Amino acid sequence: MTKELAIVGASGHGKVIADIAEQLGYTVRFYDDAYPSKKNIEHWPIYGACEDLIASSDGQAENAVVAIGNNDIRAEKISLLQQHNFTLVTLIDPSAVISQYAKIAPGCVVFPGAVINAFASIGKGCIINTSAVVEHDCKLGDFTHICPNVALAGGVSVGSKSWLGIGSQVKQLVSIGGNSLIGAGSTVIKNIPDNVTSFGSPAIVVTNNK
Numbered sequence: 001m002t003k004e005l006a007i008v009g010a011s012g013h014g015k016v017i018a019d020i021a022e023q024l025g026y027t028v029r030f031y032d033d034a035y036p037s038k039k040n041i042e043h044w045p046i047y048g049a050c051e052d053l054i055a056s057s058d059g060q061a062e063n064a065v066v067a068i069g070n071n072d073i074r075a076e077k078i079s080l081l082q083q084h085n086f087t088l089v090t091l092i093d094p095s096a097v098i099s100q101y102a103k104i105a106p107g108c109v110v111f112p113g114a115v116i117n118a119f120a121s122i123g124k125g126c127i128i129n130t131s132a133v134v135e136h137d138c139k140l141g142d143f144t145h146i147c148p149n150v151a152l153a154g155g156v157s158v159g160s161k162s163w164l165g166i167g168s169q170v171k172q173l174v175s176i177g178g179n180s181l182i183g184a185g186s187t188v189i190k191n192i193p194d195n196v197t198s199f200g201s202p203a204i205v206v207t208n209n210k
C-alpha cells in the first residue's frame with residue numbers, strides 16, 4: 001500500500017524533503033500558499049494552498065510535513081495542521097545516522113549525511129540540515145533550524161525557533177537562547193541569550209532582535 005504525504009511549502013527545501021520522502025516510500029503532494037499563481041515545482045504539481053489541504057481533509061489523521069525554512073511560519077503551519085488532526089511525520093534521510101538513544105519529536109526533517117548522537121533530544125518541527133552534526137546530550141527546542149554543516153559539540157542547548165547558519169560550530173555545553181540567529185561560519189564559545197543575532201569567530205552579539 002502506498003503511503004501519502006502532504007508537503008506544505010514548495011521551495012528548494014521542499015524539493016529535498018520530497019526526494020527523501022519518496023526514498024522512504026511516500027507518494028507526495030505539494031501545497032503552497034502561492035497557489036494558484038504557482039502551480040508546480042519541478043515535475044511535481046501543487047494541489048492548492050495550505051487552506052485547500054485542510055479543507056479537503058476528512059479529519060482522518062492524514063500525513064503531513066511542513067517544508068518551510070522560516071521558523072515562525074513553520075511553527076504556525078504545524079500548529080494549524082495539528083489543530084486539524086493531521087499526523088506530523090518526521091522524515092529521516094536513509095544516509096543520516098541517528099543514535100538509538102536520540103529522541104526526535106514529530107514534524108522534523110533530518111537531511112542527508114546528518115548525525116544525531118546518543119541522548120540528544122530534538123524538539124518538534126526542527127530542521128537538521130545536510131551533514132549537520134548534533135553531538136551527544138544536545139537539547140534542541142521546538143522549531144529550530146540547524147543549517148548544513150553545523151557542528152554542535154556535546155551537551156549544547158538551543159532554544160526554540162533559533163537558527164544556526166551554515167557551517168557554524170558550537171563549543172561543548174554552550175547554551176544558545178530561543179529565537180536567536182547565529183551567522184554563517186561562526187564559532188560560538190560562550191552562551192548566547194534569547195532574541196539576538198550573533199556572528200564571527202568567536203561569535204559576538206551584534207543585534208538585539210526584540
Ligand SMILES: CC(=O)SCCNC(=O)CCNC(=O)[C@H](O)C(C)(C)COP(=O)(O)OP(=O)(O)OC[C@H]1O[C@@H](n2cnc3c(N)ncnc32)[C@H](O)[C@@H]1OP(=O)(O)O
Binds near residue numbers: 148186
Ligand atoms: C540549504 C540552505 O541554503 S540553508 C540556508 C543557509 N544560509 C545561512 O546560513 C545564512 C546565514 N545568514 C548570515 O550569516 C547573514 O549574513 C546574517 C543573517 C548573519 C546577517 O545578514 P544581514 O543582516 O543581511 O547582514 P549583511 O549581509 O548586511 O552584513 C552586515 C555586516 O555583517 C557582516 N556579516 C554578515 N554575516 C556575517 C557572518 N556570518 N560572519 C561574519 N560577518 C558577517 C558583513 O560582512 C557586513 O559587514 P560590513 O558592514 O563590515 O560590510
